[in-house]
Amino acid sequence: MSTQARGLNNFISDLRNSKSKLEESNRVEVELAKIRKKFNPGDAKLAADGSNPSLSSYQRKKYVWKLVYIHVLGYDVDFGHAEVLALVRSKKYSEKVVGYVALSLLLRGSDPIMITVIDTMKSDLTTAPGNVGKNSKGGVKNDATQCLALCSLANISGLELIQAMHVEVQHILVSKASTDQVKKKSALCLLRLTRTSPNLISGREFAPHIGQLLQETHLGVLTSVMSLLNGLALQQTDDYEILIPHVVHILSLLVMKKACEKEYRYYNTPSPWLQIKLLKFLQYYPNAVESHDIGMAASGNEHVNQLINVVSKILMETDVSNSINKSNADHAILFEAVDLIVAWGTTCPVSLREGAMKLLGKFISVREPNIRYLGLMTMAKLAQIEGSVEGAKKHQATVLVSLKDADISVRRRALDLLFVICDTDNAERIVDELVAHLVVADASIREEMVLKIAILAEKYATDLRWYVDTILKLISISGDYVSDPVWHRVVQIVTNHPQGDLQGYAAATLFVAATPQRCHE
Numbered sequence: 001m002s003t004q005a006r007g008l009n010n011f012i013s014d015l016r017n018s019k020s021k022l023e024e025s026n027r028v029e030v031e032l033a034k035i036r037k038k039f040n041p042g043d044a045k046l047a048a049d050g051s052n053p054s055l056s057s058y059q060r061k062k063y064v065w066k067l068v069y070i071h072v073l074g075y076d077v078d079f080g081h082a083e084v085l086a087l088v089r090s091k092k093y094s095e096k097v098v099g100y101v102a103l104s105l106l107l108r109g110s111d112p113i114m115i116t117v118i119d120t121m122k123s124d125l126t127t128a129p130g131n132v133g134k135n136s137k138g139g140v141k142n143d144a145t146q147c148l149a150l151c152s153l154a155n156i157s158g159l160e161l162i163q164a165m166h167v168e169v170q171h172i173l174v175s176k177a178s179t180d181q182v183k184k185k186s187a188l189c190l191l192r193l194t195r196t197s198p199n200l201i202s203g204r205e206f207a208p209h210i211g212q213l214l215q216e217t218h219l220g221v222l223t224s225v226m227s228l229l230n231g232l233a234l235q236q237t238d239d240y241e242i243l244i245p246h247v248v249h250i251l252s253l254l255v256m257k258k259a260c261e262k263e264y265r266y267y268n269t270p271s272p273w274l275q276i277k278l279l280k281f282l283q284y285y286p287n288a289v290e291s292h293d294i295g296m297a298a299s300g301n302e303h304v305n306q307l308i309n310v311v312s313k314i315l316m317e318t319d320v321s322n323s324i325n326k327s328n329a330d331h332a333i334l335f336e337a338v339d340l341i342v343a344w345g346t347t348c349p350v351s352l353r354e355g356a357m358k359l360l361g362k363f364i365s366v367r368e369p370n371i372r373y374l375g376l377m378t379m380a381k382l383a384q385i386e387g388s389v390e391g392a393k394k395h396q397a398t399v400l401v402s403l404k405d406a407d408i409s410v411r412r413r414a415l416d417l418l419f420v421i422c423d424t425d426n427a428e429r430i431v432d433e434l435v436a437h438l439v440v441a442d443a444s445i446r447e448e449m450v451l452k453i454a455i456l457a458e459k460y461a462t463d464l465r466w467y468v469d470t471i472l473k474l475i476s477i478s479g480d481y482v483s484d485p486v487w488h489r490v491v492q493i494v495t496n497h498p499q500g501d502l503q504g505y506a507a508a509t510l511f512v513a514a515t516p517q518r519c520h521e
Helices: 006-016 021-039 057-072 081-089 093-106 112-126 137-156 159-174 180-196 203-213 219-235 238-255 272-283 297-317 324-347 350-363 369-383 389-393 396-402 408-421 427-438 443-460 464-481 484-495 502-514
Strands: none
Touching: 006 021, 006 057, 021 057, 057 081, 057 093, 081 093, 081 112, 093 137, 112 137, 112 159, 137 159, 137 180, 159 180, 159 203, 180 219, 203 219, 203 238, 219 238, 219 272, 238 272, 238 297, 272 324, 297 324, 297 350, 324 350, 324 369, 350 369, 350 389, 369 389, 369 396, 369 408, 389 408, 396 408, 396 427, 408 427, 408 443, 427 443, 427 464, 443 464, 443 484, 464 484, 464 502, 484 502
């Protein structure tokens, strides 16, 4: 590389040795002027596409690389597009590489000049990879050329390019002649295209093709296809429900049988990235386990039972490891499995919900703040499912300790969880603890705490005098964070209860609160 692009290396060295931003900028301007003159000399005749035919392959690549580097540094590059397209159209692989890299960085899909390169990209995409053996250099280059075109298309993704080429990308993805590398690239490229132009693909027509791809044995292809499937299912959820059995089968192979090549194991965990994508897909279908029916008649129950066994095994076998990397991978899978249980809601077997709650109770007491944060957040979700709040209330003392954590994000999640598990049985203790903590709480969390305390005090108050006392404490401790609706509500409740001694109690309490010289207005 150094002998082939000595001029490029010298230019980069000059920029790195610049002693100031002004010196660098001046050097860049000089180089841009030089390149512009090389591309468009006044005495030379340009080709029909606007490129300079007198430039050698080495010169064209060198100057385009310089433009790419200048662009990466943040300088505007508004010329040289014809030379970039000339490299893309070249039959030489070494020139195509430079052309496609520059095309992805220097041009946009909306540029009018992009129309002229569509035929070339189509040709590169549809070139059969052929025999990719060691002695078949052409086959390797054809395969790599397809990947170059797919990467460039994904990065540019203009609407005209998408409309012109999305069919070819789908064709490559489902073609049996495509290599594993091309299938991975095409799946991710198609995902990018569908994000730019939603509803580009008909789910009913494309779902069977995805089903065929999910029978691949290459885990890299499966991971890329699952990324695509999750993106498509997010747009047209119902159309891809028929793929649930395929997804469950793959997940079962990874979790139950540990069927995974060595290169896809991460600290002995079988392809955690693929497991996470599979679990995310299943979360789109909260009714999948309802009445043990996935919608495939008698065989549906087999997949449901298989899925329940998989989730149970994830809950039972996940534990804190001595290796941080392994723990991170295992916990990522675990929390996705718990999110799946949350998505199932009341249709989930009670044993799974109880097991998840017990496990989360273990995680919210560990020292690692990231795990504690995720545990508190996930427990708050799980506690909102009917019949699960009692399990969360068993960990109330641990949650109150987390309310005093040094990490503000952990304190916020603890506050959210306390808000969820609060009821008439524990309201007074939780509210009193929150009020006591309000004295030392950060300003960034005080407003949220005041609002939630006011809501809980009103909702679960068994004694209105306690409610009045609580709101007055809020005003005295953090009066600046008490909004008008909060104390307006107190006035409304007191005036609407003339019976008993509430009004007299409120008046006497307010008088005492207003007696000190330093009281909130």
